[in-house]
Amino acid sequence: xxxxxxxxxxxxxxxxxxxxxxxxxxxxxxxxxxxxxxxxxxxxxxxxxxxxxxxxxxxxxxxxxxxxxxxxxxxxxxxxxx
Amino acid sequence: xxxxxxxxxxxxxxxxxxxxxxxxxxxxxxxxxxxxxxxxxxxxxxxxxxxxxxxxxxxxxxxxxxxxxxxxxxxxxxxxxxxxxxxxxxxxxxxxxxxxxxxxxxxxxxxxxxxxxxxxxxxxxxxxxxxxxxxxxxxxxxxxxxxxxxxxxxxxxxxxxxxxxxxxxxxxxxxxxxxxxxxxxxxxxxxxxxxxxxxxxxxxxxxxxxxxxxxxxxxxxxxxxxxxxxxxxxxxxxxxxxxxxxxxxxxxxxxxxxxxxxxxxxxxxxxxxxxxxxxxxxxxxxxxxxxxxxxxxxxxxxxxxxxxxxxxxxxxxxxxxxxxxxxxxxxxxxxxxxxxxxxxxxxxxxxxxxxxxxxxxxxxxxxxxxxxxxxxxxxxxxxxxxxxxxxxxxxxxxxxxxxxxxxxxxxxxxxxxxxxxxxxxxxxxxxxxxxxxxxxxxxxxxxxxxxxxxxxxxxxxxxxxxxxxxxxxxxxxxxxxxxxxxxxxx
Numbered sequence: 001x002x003x004x005x006x007x008x009x010x011x012x013x014x015x016x017x018x019x020x021x022x023x024x025x026x027x028x029x030x031x032x033x034x035x036x037x038x039x040x041x042x043x044x045x046x047x048x049x050x051x052x053x054x055x056x057x058x059x060x061x062x063x064x065x066x067x068x069x070x071x072x073x074x075x076x077x078x079x080x081x082x
Numbered sequence: 083x084x085x086x087x088x089x090x091x092x093x094x095x096x097x098x099x100x101x102x103x104x105x106x107x108x109x110x111x112x113x114x115x116x117x118x119x120x121x122x123x124x125x126x127x128x129x130x131x132x133x134x135x136x137x138x139x140x141x142x143x144x145x146x147x148x149x150x151x152x153x154x155x156x157x158x159x160x161x162x163x164x165x166x167x168x169x170x171x172x173x174x175x176x177x178x179x180x181x182x183x184x185x186x187x188x189x190x191x192x193x194x195x196x197x198x199x200x201x202x203x204x205x206x207x208x209x210x211x212x213x214x215x216x217x218x219x220x221x222x223x224x225x226x227x228x229x230x231x232x233x234x235x236x237x238x239x240x241x242x243x244x245x246x247x248x249x250x251x252x253x254x255x256x257x258x259x260x261x262x263x264x265x266x267x268x269x270x271x272x273x274x275x276x277x278x279x280x281x282x283x284x285x286x287x288x289x290x291x292x293x294x295x296x297x298x299x300x301x302x303x304x305x306x307x308x309x310x311x312x313x314x315x316x317x318x319x320x321x322x323x324x325x326x327x328x329x330x331x332x333x334x335x336x337x338x339x340x341x342x343x344x345x346x347x348x349x350x351x352x353x354x355x356x357x358x359x360x361x362x363x364x365x366x367x368x369x370x371x372x373x374x375x376x377x378x379x380x381x382x383x384x385x386x387x388x389x390x391x392x393x394x395x396x397x398x399x400x401x402x403x404x405x406x407x408x409x410x411x412x413x414x415x416x417x418x419x420x421x422x423x424x425x426x427x428x429x430x431x432x433x434x435x436x437x438x439x440x441x442x443x444x445x446x447x448x449x450x451x452x453x454x455x456x457x458x459x460x461x462x463x464x465x466x467x468x469x470x471x472x473x474x475x476x477x478x479x480x481x482x483x484x485x486x487x488x489x490x491x492x493x494x495x496x497x498x499x500x501x502x503x504x505x506x507x508x509x510x511x512x513x514x515x516x517x518x519x520x521x522x523x524x525x526x527x528x529x530x531x532x533x534x535x536x537x538x539x540x541x542x543x544x545x546x547x548x549x550x551x552x553x554x555x556x557x558x559x560x561x562x563x564x565x566x567x568x569x570x571x572x
Contacts, residue, residue, distance in 0.1 A: 020275030027277055032260040032361040039494040042360055044260030046491075046524070048267020048276075049127050050120055050215075051248045053492065053519040053546075064519075064546070068271060069213070071122050 007076035022067035023055045033082025085233045090116040093238035098126020099431045100423025100438035101244030105208040107442025115208035120215040131273035132196040218542035228551045240418045240445040247424035249384035250527045253489050254482040256356030265295040265382040272302045279303030281379040286310040286353045288473045289386035297338045315349040321472035388527040389425040395540040412441035429466030490525040492518020506535035
């Protein structure tokens with residue numbers, strides 16, 4: 001098994017151990033606002049278990065993915081909307 | 083997009099302790115069993131990151147299903163499809179989803195019971211469909227679940243609902259700032275790479291989970307500066323003394339407290355405000371007479387747990403006092419639908435395991451073995467009652483949200499607007515409170531506590547799903563069991 005996976009968060013490469021959540025990769029990239037609310041306020045994960053949708057990001061072009069339920073894959077492209 | 087049509091004698095929704103126990107019992111008694119869970123791993127939230135016992139290979143990709151598993155493929159949808167379905171986000175037990183790689187450091191600290199159950203589950207022959215979110219029940223004995231690639235049409239003869247619980251969040255100024263998370267959520271994510279090492283964390287809210295989370299975060303290298311429990315010291319002490327009846331729990335508690343030496347555990351205080359620019363930087367707490375601030379990188383704040391009742395309600399299961407009503411064999415008010423674990427009452431892992439086994443035995447109609455577990459279950463129900471007494475929410479918590487605090491964070495609906503409404507339904511219609519992507523899962527329990535509104539209106543889809551997934555029920559409704567027609571896709 002690989003030691004690390006590399007994916008991109010907002011175009012920047014991030015290395016994470018296998019088994020990491022996409023949410024974790026976003027946090028490790030130094031991004032705290034995953035998306036903005038309808039009143040344009042910054043939001044990040046709240047529940048960490050797929051309930052609240054506050055961790056939603058775009059993964060490989062698929063909008064609105066819950067990053068707290070998605071495991072990182074090599075070469076994944078993640079876009080936040082903070 | 084083609085749907086997968088599958089039939090099982092027993093379908094279990096939820097792969098936490100209750101679901102795992104129920105599935106093991108049913109499968110070991112020869113039933114074809116499927117377990118559906120919306121996460122990529124097994125064990126629910128509480129066992130996330132736990133490795134099964136001795137049999138898990140180091141490199142799970144190379145593992146093959148156990149002989150028992152291969153020979154157990156009697157029902158439709160078993161065996162031959164397994165390999166292709168692994169790619170489609172579903173898998174048989176024994177595939178890599180059992181092993182979130184980061185958790186390997188857990189080692190001896192992991193609860194033995196969790197590893198034993200997960201190990202037993204791997205061998206029991208049940209099929210696991212992970213990353214599969216149940217979103218509709220368009221016909222009797224049929225559930226639809228969305229996976230990353232397609233839709234599963236799960237036909238069942240008996241259904242076990244083990245949907246678990248989530249954390250209760252209460253609104254207060256600043257609770258929407260990034261860095262304010264649920265304690266269980268932060269702990270769970272920290273096991274899967276979320277950075278907590280060297281971070282200053284205040285753990286606040288209510289419930290025994292707070293101490294367990296503080297312990298877990300500390301072991302991950304976080305600097306936990308305070309655990310703030312809203313319940314009064316006297317109640318918590320009474321609960322602690324009551325643990326003498328449960329030696330295992332007592333030992334757990336003592337272990338946690340010992341490891342948390344140096345971390346203050348303050349009862350009778352609660353957060354009233356979180357502040358920060360782009361993310362949380364400090365939290366103000368109050369004990370009712372004085373307030374003070376603590377600097378933090380994360381505020382882990384949750385007020386005990388609330389059951390996930392959406393699917394039971396969609397299926398028409400009777401709910402009383404906030405929990406699914408079940409008889410002594412865990413049967414709900416709906417024939418052939420059973421419920422086990424937190425949806426019947428917040429009782430913790432041991433309670434869920436016993437209820438899961440009873441439900442599993444009930445599906446195979448082994449009433450005698452089910453009855454043998456009643457005494458054990460009664461003891462955990464006693465524990466469950468003491469939990470709810472000890473960590474009941476104090477009325478002061480109804481005052482911590484100010485008029486401009488967002489109650490519904492999906493739609494940014496402020497307290498002052500929600501307050502003007504006379505019911506949950508009116509609030510939905512007039513303010514969009516609870517109408518966003520979480521569908522009221524976050525604000526629902528909050529307004530229930532704040533205003534006493536029952537959040538009982540549930541309709542499909544239970545979660546936001548792709549349009550293509552929504553097209554599937556149309557075909558099924560016309561002809562639920564006969565055709566093999568592929569879905570039209572959108």
